[in-house]
Amino acid sequence: MNFKKRSLILWIPLAAYLVFLALASLGLNRDQQTVVQSRMIGKPVPPLDLPAAASSRPTLSTKEMADGKPRLLNIFASWCVPCIAEAPVLMQLAQQGVPIDGVAIRDARADVDNFLTRHGNPYQRIGLDERSALQFYMGSSGVPETFVVDGKGVIRYQHIGVIGPQDVEMILEKLREAQS
Amino acid sequence: MIAEAGLAALWLAATLAGLQLLLAWAAVAQGNAQAARFIRPLAVAQGALAGLAMVALIILFLISDMSVYLVAANSHSMKPFIYKFAGAWGNHEGSMLLWIAVMSVAGAAVALFERSLDRATHFATLGAQAAISLGFYAFLLLASNPFQRLNPPAAEGQGLNPLLQDPGLAFHPPTLYFGYVGLSVAFSFAVGALLTRQVNARFARAIRPWVLGAWVLLTFGIAAGSYWAYYELGWGGWWFWDPVENASLMPWLAATALLHSASVLAARDALRAWTIMLAVVAFAMSMIGTFLVRSGILTSVHAFAVDPTRGSFILILLGLYIGGALALFAMRVHTVNEGARFDPLSREALLVVNNLLLCVILGLVLIGTLYPLLTEMLGQSVSVGPPYFNAVIGPVTLVLMAALVVGPLLRWRRDEPKAAIWRTAPAILAGLLTLVAVLVFADRPVGWLPLFGLVMAAAVAVASIAPLWKRNLLRTPLFTYGMVLAHLGCAVSLAGMASETAFSSERLAAAAPGDSFEISGYTVTLDQVRPFAGPNWTAMEAVLLIHRDGKLIGTARPQARYFTDPPTPTNESVQLTRWNGQLYLVLGEALENGRWQLRIWWKPFVTLIWGGAGLIALGGVLALIGRVRRERKQARKAASVDAPLGHPQEALA
Amino acid sequence: MRRLVILLLLATTPDPALAQTALPPAPYANRQLEDPALEAKATALMHTIRCLTCQSQSIADSDASMAADLRSIIRERIAAGEDPEAIRAWLIERYGDWISYKPTADPILWPLWAAPVLLLGAGGALAYGRMRRRKGGQA
Structure with a gap:
């Protein structure tokens, strides 16, 4: 009996090793998550008052976002190169009647003005966030990023990275979902 | 031509390896003496x-043969000689070739120089x-x-990331x-010994x-990597528990345990199964x-071109060899x-404790490294x-x-x-004095971890020298000196870590000239x-004057560099080394009103961390020389006394 | 280790496409608090918060702008008397356990915290069994 027990123990290393192999092969074939998802989905937008980032648009108070209509909250910056690629897509969405609010991260008013002149201005309001505060409140981890906020001011969806032409349908669908 | 010759050599070597495996099987399992020869x-x-x-691959890199894909992708004809040379293994394919080449040369050495094993085990090992x-x-x-050819050949190579052109980096991976x-x-050896059931002192x-x-x-490799990260990253850290660091630490921990259990087996013929297990674990x-490093399974985002095929291949090899x-x-x-057999109070028993604790540490590093993967x-x-x-x-390290x-x-x-208590008394006393x-x-x-780190460092330092006490120092064998030095190195390194953790000072400043x-x-x-301005970068350089007691003791010139291609900012920190520590100086970003951000640390005795590691490695070298010498002497003696212990499988020949 | 270094280099240096900004860093990003006790508290916390844009370092060791902004927020909140663990909880609420290098008490992490005890226990049992067998004497 003692002998039997011992020989079972001897198989433990192999068993542990097989667990490792299984984990490794699963891990190898997974889609690697390279971004951190916000945990704020389903929660209200944190109340923040941001000064105006552009001469031509009013300040952004996130409390005002709960006006009964779903809208996009786009995090961008004049220094952000991918944001330039995103700009025409946002313009297209704005032309289709989607309300978009913007937050310029670590930016300066003159630079934002310049950026909007060159790449278009799809925003209704633009808040200036000199120290990424809104990003930390929203659980955002980079620029650009876009949140879908429903009419009650609740965050419904987070899109990390550039919204490309291929994402427009999906974003519109998310906005429709937020309507209900 | 050279590329084809290299490829042919590789295929031929692979064929010979297959043949070697077959013949070893015939010799060991079938007792075929013809095959054994x-x-x-x-x-x-x-x-x-x-x-x-x-x-052949090194030559291709040296002559910059751009018709070879690997050379074109990783080298440049204007690169300095040393980086062309090191470039041969500064990429995935080359590094694997280097590995297999060294492994086969090591196999040849086992075939030529191994004398203490019986023949069957020797053959099984070669198999x-x-x-x-x-x-x-x-x-x-x-x-x-x-040796993949590129057709048509590239006009020029794509070069090597300038950040990688560092002598330390060139020779670190091969180590x-x-x-x-x-x-x-x-x-x-372990597999061979298991196959022939000859697990013994020999x-x-x-x-x-x-x-x-x-x-x-x-x-040496781990210590060098740690120092490199310390001075290159510019925030004063020397160990980050990053998955890639852990990947290099784990084999070291297993090798340390194996080293000690092999000593018990060699000296006392105990811990047979355990030593076999450790040899398997270490590899x-x-x-x-x-x-973990090659597959990119953990170090996800930035850095490397991840290749799941390669990862799968290594994983299959892992499954076959280690699983088998x-x-x-x-x-x-x-x-x-x-x-x-041995008593609970004996050197063997304490070596068992050492082994178990090292394995616990190893297990914790492994679990901690893989856990995020599991939860994901x-x-x-x-x-x-x-x-x-x-x-x-x-x-756990303190208990160790x-x-x-x-x-x-x-x-x-x-x-x-x-x-035993009397013998350890001086060490315990040293520890207590340090505590006070x-x-x-x-x-x-002082946090309790660094506090007891310092206490244990003092105790280990005293205890490590104790084996030399009352001995004739000239007649003490070299490997004993090796052990003493390596253990002393542990104390030194631990003291450095504890001191840096407990007593570092940090000063962040927004500085204007003056x-x-x-x-x-x-x-x-x-x-x-x-x-x-440098060759392929520009920089802002701060000139810092360092005074102590009103006397100028040095000038430091940390730089904030901007590499142009690709545009990459880096910090060149400066370490001013004193006998009792380092002043670590970094120039940060430009602030408003002509001010600059400066980061300054005083890190008392931080150099002991790597100094201790150097002592450990040196101790290992002395032990190696001492052991090899002793074995040779014994082999000669055994030969002259006409082999009193007949090799059990001698009949094979 | 070479790979480590590349990784860390890339990690410390802000992604050129994502994190360049003309603005100077936030007030307490690289400035210590006056009170050494508070600064020590803040530093200890910063060393356990993972950098969002570099992914392989704590915010205390990173040049990334977002890390700098978070350092400033942490220092300001600590100076305002907030408890470090409350700040950690605030961040976890937004980013999940991922942001904390210090594993939390979440049930999914219990096995991780149990690991040292289990490993030491298993090792102890193994050694004890052997010693006893020897004392029992099979010679």
């Missing part, structure tokens, strides 16, 4: 061919070595051919590979030089480490008897970082150090508790900030 020559020829292939090589040859030839190869040889003596050599290289860890060896272990090891599978992202590793590994105080002072087999000294003189509260800052008795004055 060819095994050693085959191993030597295989080593020569693989070595030749590596030489196992051929089996491992075969897998690596397949990997190279099927999945990552380094680790050589260490891994040493462990693969130990693994082959087996331990055969693997010891390989384990020692591998361990020295790994020690497994070097393969697992390589897998563990299964063999489970089936065979009960036929290996336990070996000599379950749908939750977590981070396991320094707070976890320090909290769980710190205390306590074992290190007592162990070397005990006798083999059994010891008297009273005598730190509590009385420290200028700030401003001065006090830190731990030093006055750092920003004299000026000026532009500076």
Whole structure:
């Protein structure tokens, strides 16, 4: 009996090793998550008052976002190169009647003005966030990023990275979902 | 032509490895004496061919043959000679070729120089070595051919990232590979010994030089990597518990345990099964480490071109070799008897404690490294970082150090508790004195981990020298000096870590030219900030004047560099080394009103961390030389006394 | 280790496409608090918060702008008397356990915290079994 027990123990290393192999092969074939998802989905937008980032648009108070209509909250910056690629897509969405609010991260008013002149201005309001505060409140981890906020001011969806032409349908669908 | 010759050599070597495996099987399992005669020559020829292939690749890099894909992708004709040379293994294919070449040359060395094993085990070992090589040859030839031609040839190579053009980086990876190869040889010996059921002191003596050599290289490689990260990253950290660091630490921990258990087996013929297990684990860890780094399974985002095919290939090899060896272990090891007996108070017992604690640390590093992967599978992202590793590994390491105080002072087999206490008394006293000294003189509260780190460092330092007490120093064998030095190195390194953790001072400043800052008795004055141009970068350079007691003791010029292609900002920190520590100076970003951000640290005795590691490696070298010499002497003696112990499988020949 | 270094280099240096900004860093990003006790608290916390844009370092060791902004927020909140663990909880609420290098008490992490105890226990049992067998004497 003692002998039997011992020989079972001897198989433990192999068993542990097989667990490792299984984990490794699963891990190898997974889609690697390279971004951190916000945990704020389903929660209200944190109340923040941001000064105006552009001469031509009013300040952004996130409390005002709960006006009964779903809208996009786009995090961008004049220094952000991918944001330039995103700009025409946002313009297209704005032309289709989607309300978009913007937050310029670590930016300066003159630079934002310049950026909007060159790449278009799809925003209704633009808040200036000199120290990424809104990003930390929203659980955002980079620029650009876009949140879908429903009419009650609740965050419904987070899109990390550039919204490309291929994402427009999906974003519109998310906005429709937020309507209900 | 050279590329084709290299490829041909590689195919031929792979064929020979296959043949070597077959013949070894015939010799060991079938007792075929005819086959046995060819095994050693085959191993030597295989080593020569693989070595030749590596030489061919190096030549291709040196002559910048841009018709070879690997050269065009990783080199540039204007690169300095040394980086062309090192460029041969500064990429995936080349590094795998280097690995297999060194492994085959090591196999040839085993065939030529191994004398202490019986013939059957020797052949079984060479067979196992051929089996491992075969897998690596397949990997190279099927999945990552380094001699792939490019048609039409490239006009010019794509060069190497300027950040990688650092002498340290050029020779750092081979150091680790050589260490891994040493462990693969130990693994082959273990498999060979299991196959022939000859797990005994002779087996331990055969693997010891390989384990020692591998361990020295790994020690050196880890310490060098740590220092590199310390000065290059510009935030003063020297160990981050990053998955890639952990990947290099795990084989070292296993090798350290193996080294000690092999000593018990060689000296006392105990811990047979355990030593076999550790030899398997040590090689497994070097393969697992390589897998974790190469597959990109953990170090996700930035950095490397991740290639799941390569990862899968390494994983399959891992499954075959380590899985096979563990299964063999489970089936065979009960036929290996336990070996000599010993008391709970004996040097053997303390070495068992050492082994267990090292394995616990190893297990914790492995679990902590893989845990985020596991939870990600379950749908939750977590981070396991320094707070976890320090909290769980710190205390276990302190207990390990306590074992290190007592162990070397005990006798083999059994010891008297009273005598043992008297022998360890000076070390315990040194520890207590340190405890009181730190509590009385420290200028700030000291965390209990660094506090006991300092206490154990003092105790280990005293205890490590104790084996030399009352001995004739001229007649003390070299390997005893090796042990003393290595253990002393542990104390030195631990003292450095504890001191840096407990007593570092930090000063962050927004400085305008002319401003001065006090830190731990030093006055750092920003004299000026000026532009500076390098070959492929521009920089802002701060000129810092450092005074102590009103005397100028040095000028430091940290830089904030901007590499142009690709545009990459880096910090060039400056370390001003004093006997009792380093002043670590970094120039940060430009602030408003002509001010610059300066980061200044005083890190007392931080250099001891790497100094201690150097002592450990040096101790390993002395032990290696001492052991090899002793073995040779004994082999000669045995030959002249006409081999009193007949080799059990002698009939084979 | 070479790979480590590349990784860390890339990690410390802000992604050129994502994190360049003309603005100077936030007030307490690189400035210590006056009170050494508070600064020590803040530093200890910063060393356990993972950098969002570099992914392989704590915010205390990173040049990334977001890390700098978070350092400033942490220092300001600590100076305002907030408890470090409350700040950690605030961040976890937004980013999940991922942001904390110090594993939390979440049930999914219990096995991780149990690991040292289990490993030491298993090792102890193994050694104890052997010693006893020897004392029992099979010679």
